[in-house]
Amino acid sequence: FADRDGLIWFDGELVPWRDARVHVLTHTLHYGMGVFEGVRAYQAGDGTSIFRLHDHTRRLFRSAKIMNMPMPFDAEELNEAQRTVVRENNLREAYLRPMVFYGSEGMGLRADALQTHVIVAAWEWPSYMTPEARELGIKVNTSSYTRHHVNISMCKAKANGNYINSMLALQEAVRNGCEEALLLDPEGYVAEGSGENIFIVSDGVLYTPELTSCLDGITRNSVIELAQECGYQVVEKRITRDEVYIADEAFFTGTAAEVLPIRMLDGRTIGAGRRGPITRRLQELYFDVVQGRSPAHAGWLTDVTDR
Ligand code: PMP
Missing domain, CATH: 3.30.470.10 (Aminotransferase class 4, branched-chain amino acid transferase, N-terminal domain)
Structure with missing residues (x-):
């Protein structure tokens, strides 16, 4: 490289x-x-x-x-x-x-x-996932590695050393035949992926963990805003791993992962086992925004040339 x-x-x-x-x-x-x-x-x-x-x-x-x-x-x-x-x-x-x-x-x-x-x-780093994964979703396992405690590592900082934990979790997930890891916080509640925030959808409402030990993701923030603009309710709260098992939809968000559906967690199929309708809508809106097709969000884009 x-x-x-x-x-x-x-x-x-x-x-x-x-x-x-x-x-x-x-x-x-x-x-x-x-x-x-x-x-x-x-x-x-x-x-x-x-x-x-x-x-x-x-x-x-x-x-x-x-x-x-x-x-x-x-x-x-x-x-x-x-x-x-x-x-x-x-x-x-x-x-x-x-x-x-x-x-x-x-x-x-x-x-x-x-x-x-x-x-x-x-x-150039095309996409973190294949086009099929974007549509069908990925397989995830709950990590045996716990996400950082807020007083062991500073979770609001995107700090180099924090990623040892992410790499251990991701390597374990891949070894287990999954594409990503879901890390729990030290109290056992859902925190985030190795480099993504997580959302679940239940009965038409979006839920995502509070910003305690997960990173304050910019994609997370963007997706919350896009969802609210569509009229969806978004609730930030503590989430347990079994809530993810029984969710209708689940997806990761991140600059690298963009909006990535989760089809399975720990061998349990989530919802219909592929990208759900709300995930799909938010994914499309996200790509519209980043690719400049959403005039309402033009303020989120900075041209690399002076024009
Ligand atoms: N959590 C972690 C641990 C991350 O590394 C990232 C990627 N920066 C995210 C969440 C998502 O953040 P963003 O949407 O700002 O890329």
Whole structure:
């Protein structure tokens, strides 16, 4: 993945992909304290637009604040950096990865001379799931790994180290023949997927876990707004795994996963065992918005060129 053409924004400069290197004593590599974002740009109209760029950048700054990492750039500079990497790499659609990390200025947990560095990379990353999965849904297992406790890891931060837990859960799910994991919080209530928020539909009402230990997903927020605009009631509450078993529909949301139906959890078929009608409607609305077909939500799109 490192040996390819392209440009990466690195501390304010565009550098060739192959030269965007760090030292093996990079602090974040050792202890996992860093923060990042996952952002998507879509072809919208005759241009390319980044979906909810300002909201992603805002979450990145909030993550850095939670981790007490000083930010060497302001939000405007990072918004520009993200537009630039999509444009300069000639990407029509892209996944963007801004990341904030400590360099190799010191070692050990007490290191005090650390400097914060920022990269923004962008590449083509079609869809997280096949078109069939988008329509038929995926198989999920409840993870044997518990999602973070709110006082062990900071759950509002999209922090590098938090993803050890996600990877353990995802690897286990795949080993068990599933496509994703559902993680429960330390009290046993439904939290989220390895990199997605979850919704269920019961009797026409949408339910999603409160923002206690799950990430404040931007897709989650978008889907709540789209559902309410359609007149659906959306309730944020504690959800148990058996509520998911007996739901009419269930789906994941995330920048990478977009709106992804869940057809089975722990061997129990959910609803009709394929994408349900409300999931389908929200999925279509979501794609309309990100691909620029929804004038009412044009404010969520930022063109990568100045037009
Ligand atoms: N939960 C976790 C743990 C995630 O990593 C992500 C992906 N950022 C999400 C939820 C979904 O967030 P978003 O919709 O902002 O991508």
